Amino acid sequence: MRYVVLLLALVLTACSAAPRPAAYPEAAPLPEMRVFPAARPAAPVRAxxxxxxxxxxxxxxxxxxxxxxxxxxxxxxxxxxxxxxxxxxxxxxxxxxxxxxxxxxxxxxxxxxxxxxxxxxxxxxxxxxxxxxxxxxxxxxxxxxxxxxxxxxxxxxxxxxxxxxxxxxxxxxxxxxxxxxxxxxxxxxxxxxxxxxxxxxxxxxxxxxxxxxxxxxxxxxxxxxxxxxxxxxxxxxxxxxxxxxxxxxxxxxxxxxxxxxRGPAADPGETPRDWLGAINVALNPVRRPDRLEAAHYAVGRAQELGWTDSRLALSYFALGRAAAPDSSTLAAAAFLRAGLVWRDLPDAQVHVAHIDMQMAAFALVAGQPQNTVALTDRAMEPAYQAQNAALLASLLMLRATALDDLGRGTEAQADRLDSLGWARYGFGSDEEVRARLAEIASLGRTAGDRAR
Missing domain, CATH: 3.40.390.10 (Collagenase (Catalytic Domain))
Structure with a gap:
């Protein structure tokens, strides 16, 4: 069964920024929905x-x-x-x-x-x-x-x-x-x-x-x-x-x-039920008072078991998600640790793209739009290859907002229009698309804001 775990949510609740004008005219119709061709993934690389x-x-x-x-x-x-x-x-x-x-x-x-x-x-x-x-x-x-x-x-x-x-x-x-x-x-x-x-x-x-x-x-x-x-x-x-x-x-x-x-990989070991229980609580999209505690437990258990695979990275990712509403510092540190683990794996490019999206949002709020552009540029191709339109749309929206802050308005508008086509597939209704666009636009700061 597919669990309702929204892994695309930006750390919006952990960030604040000055309001800015609407990123896309409310009266303007959205562009046509973008869709993917049939995927042609590579064969797995293992023994x-x-x-x-x-x-x-x-x-x-x-x-x-x-x-x-x-x-x-x-x-x-x-x-x-x-x-x-x-x-x-x-x-x-x-x-x-x-x-x-x-x-x-x-x-x-x-x-x-x-x-x-x-x-x-x-x-x-x-x-x-x-x-x-x-x-x-x-x-x-x-x-x-x-x-x-x-x-x-x-x-x-x-x-x-x-x-x-x-x-x-x-x-x-x-x-x-x-x-x-x-x-x-x-x-x-x-x-x-x-x-x-x-x-x-x-x-x-x-x-x-x-x-x-x-x-x-x-x-x-x-x-x-x-x-x-x-x-x-x-x-x-x-x-x-x-x-x-x-x-x-x-x-x-x-x-x-x-x-x-190919030679065999090291034995990954069993996944104990207590870690499974903790990670399921930590990733639950409905905020619970024990969510952060469960995420900390999952990280500690993964370290105790000596894991170096995706389970360790996911534990840190869950900690970043759970911490984001209250502590952007802890969230950013956890996301960075997750990204370091996933970067060492040969088949986790889309996971790294999710981390880059989270860090791009932090960079935008911190007034570092040039870093946002670099991070989103790096994540774009893995998001497309994974056929994740919601992730791709979010990356393009982040990049457009950063380009606006850098005074590159023409490029920003092109990315924004591109993002809306993918967003219609990834988020669905026009209301959801416009809401996501407005949320991400609110993370940026105009040149005048930075000067003040």
Whole structure:
């Protein structure tokens, strides 16, 4: 399931600046929505032995820590149908996803209009209906039912228990239709991927959507390789963990020959439940009195366990997020520590881009627009490659505000117009787009302000 963890929020509550004129005329229509082409991510850069370990951990455990007794997948061709009022942009994104699953993961999946016969039903519903049953999730997938009605009828029964599944035949994905296009697309990628493949999420992996940190929003090269292995002819539903483990080396040797030439990485170690509990509290978008305490605990636990991977960086990032409303100094220091860890990882470019965005906001408030321009310039390409329109729009808005402060108004206006096209995809409604633009514009200071 995709958690409602907004990782794009700037540290606006930790900053203050003098009001300035509106950045974009209220009466002016917004430019046309910008959209991404189909992603073409690179293959993962790691040894096949490491990939086998990741595959088993993703495939034989649930997110809540319960083990899965057997391997399950769809056997034979997979059909997918759409129910409910799906936005046109969502249907476009779904078509791109289906084509990627066919070409990159080599899964025989097609769409159908026959809801009763479909293996996967993607049903679009009002967000308030989903929130009634899953208030902390944006969207989710359940087995053995083909509609929202069936889900409601059986939600208290054992029918929806993944641990009792022996093979996958019918599943439903529930997605809100009344949110922004990027959130809908992200839900399509994550929930359909889980409907087809792994049901677990691992915080230690930085290059996958199978990670509740939500930094990746479209299927990565790692994800497609895992899904391709899932549907290898050597595997079948009902296999035990040992049976799957015995077949994985040959499968990975065939589909990822480059992984044979790499040495294994150090054992990452288990992720204890107490750290998981702390990080989930620390990243909760609803402010809680224990959020900062949980973030400090997550950092201390990560240091105690000697982690140097994405879990350590995420702990610092969570501390920065939790501290931002009350202490910009602590927040900035935590974000910097997170960025240092992620910069040492080969596959965390989008994570670093998020850090650069946060630091660009601090620089703008500190009256250092030239640093804001440098930071946003560096983060722009990773944001685009990750197809994160909300992040890309925020970076462009920050850069435009900084350029205004540097007296480069023509360049600023070009960036601002570009940002609005991406913002319509990333934030949705015109009101949300204009609100984000105004918030970021308020961080800057005009030349007259600096002179005073």
């Amino acid at each position: 096949n032995g490491d990939l086998a370990r990741d595959f088993l951990e993703l495939s034989f455990w649930l997110e809540d820590g319960r083990p899965l007794p057997v391997f399950t997948r769809f056997e034979g061709p997979v059909t997918l149908a759409v129910a409910g009022p799906a936005p046109d942009i969502a249907l476009r994104d779904l078509a791109i996803l289906i084509e990627r699953l066919r070409s990159e993961a080599r899964i025989d999946i097609t769409t159908t209009t026959d809801l009763a016969a479909a293996n996967i039903v993607v049903e679009f519903l009002p967000g308030r209906m989903l929130a009634t049953y899953a208030p902390e999730t944006a969207c989710f997938v359940v087995p053995r039912v083909g509609s929202w009605t069936e889900f409601r009828q059986n939600r208290r029964s054992g029918l929806l228990d993944w641990t009792t599944l022996e093979r996958r035949e019918t599943l439903s994905v529930f997605i809100p239709y009344d949110t922004n296009p990027q959130e809908i697309r992200d839900c399509l990628h994550e929930e359909i991927a889980q409907a087809l493949g792994p049901l677990n999420d691992l915080y230690r992996l930085s290059d996958t959507i199978f990670n509740d940190d939500n930094f990746h929003s479209v299927l990565t090269g790692f994800d497609m390789l895992i899904l391709r292995a899932y549907y290898a002819p050597e595997l079948r539903s009902g296999m035990s963990r040992d049976e799957v483990a015995a077949r994985l080396p040959a499968i990975l040797r065939r589909i990822n020959p480059a992984g044979e030439r």
